[in-house]
Amino acid sequence: MDLSELMPPEPLERILGELPGVRPGDFLHVRLHREPLLAYPLLEQAGFRWHTDTGGTHGIEVYIWRDGDRLAEDAMPAGRT
């Protein structure tokens, strides 16, 4: 999802809204304007893990998957976990 043109906290609302649909083996990939620091404690509460890529040319990219989901971790692009 490209959320880079949404005003806060819309990106956070959208991410939290998508979480129930993340199935085992899947990960959520979002593109943002800024690093979503406020999302991290909420993702932790919801039982998810994440990897944030801040060095990309398309802004900030975040990969989110269920805690302990090895399949999702394996499915992610190299070096993202």
Place this chain on the structure above:
Amino acid sequence: MLFPGNLSLDQAPPISVPFRFLLSAPLFGVLAGLLLTLQGPALLTGRWSPGVLAFTHLITLGLVTQAMCGALLQMLPVLAGTRVFGAVTVGRTTHLLLSGGTLALAIGFLADGGSWSLAAAVLLGGAFLVFVGALGWGLSRADNPNPTVAAMRLAVTALAVTAILGIGLALFWGGVPGLLFMRSLTDVHLAWGLLGWVGLLVLGVAYQALPMFQLTPEYPLRLRRHLTAALFALLLLWSVLHWLAAAERIPPAWPVSAAATAGAALLLFAAFTVRLQKRRRRPLPDAGLAWWRLGLAGLGTAVTLWLAGRAWPGFAAHPAYPLWLGGSYLLGFAVPILNGMMIKIVPFLAWFHLQNRQLALGRADVAVPNLRELLPERTTRWQLRIYVAGLGLLALAPLWPALASRPAGLALAASWGLLGFGLGQAARRYRSVNRALLLAPAGEGPGA
């Protein structure tokens, strides 16, 4: 990275800390508006009328400082990666003393009552001692001083200077002997309060808030690094030159040059901000943006009026001039920026705390209202319209006081009343959803 520290919910103060300040702030605005409505033309007889002094301090202390204290206590962990030790006690004590002191000061001005002024000096002295001490301690521990943290430090220093001078003036008003010299420091008190405490904090927060909330590009690094420090240095220089000029040891043009340079720096900030807002990533209308635009127009007007007053002394001598100048900075710039911040921060905090609780308790059965449900856009739109009408009437009031002063007061009181109502609704909604989240889910009660 935007935030220097690792953001943690444990670091943020309980929601009651910022809410206490942010929900009371509009009430002082309503009081100020009602005071103007009741006194009408009598209030606008000049810069030194008791009504103007009471009105001004209800706004500067009751509305602006109240909101800034609440926002700072909340933002310190987020923007500076540090926190205030004992935030709940600091918040409660500061709020109580600041609210009581503001009311006592306003009554002292209106009733010409020495004992009220003395009570105000004690209460406000206590409030600022606690607040500046706690904030200063927190800011001194910020290990990565970015330009916003640097601006906060300077703004809190400016608040301390303003408070010391203001307490001296309140003691003088209260009849304490030997303080006649304080009268000559009134303009210094005013400059440190308006330009230092309010101006520096607005600049520092804008560096973070605009790119984050309005999706603008970043302010240039050089501007972020040097503008607030330059303004603080100019304020210091102006204060010394003002004192020397008052003692007739240097020509009066010297402090004017320092102040004009500070005015140019503020115009530079306003121009950069407008330019950045034009380049924002999502050019859609937004109430927060509208309040910011009004505030920047107010800042431009205030600086232009000040410069015009220096260029044409006849204009500055007009009885309406000081009211226009002070009104454009305070009600045209400071209040709109703070108002724009309050309508964002209160619903956001309510939403964020509810969302966090819902996830922690796994209560997907209780719906968390979104920001527009917490503070409807039609409320913020109407509040802005009524405020702009009030501001327009207030600009006319010094020229046609009998015609415009009471409607101006009524409109401002209505606008702040609507702000208080909207923020109060958001807080009530927060409490009811929070209660629902904490209740046992259906079928899991004690008897089930």
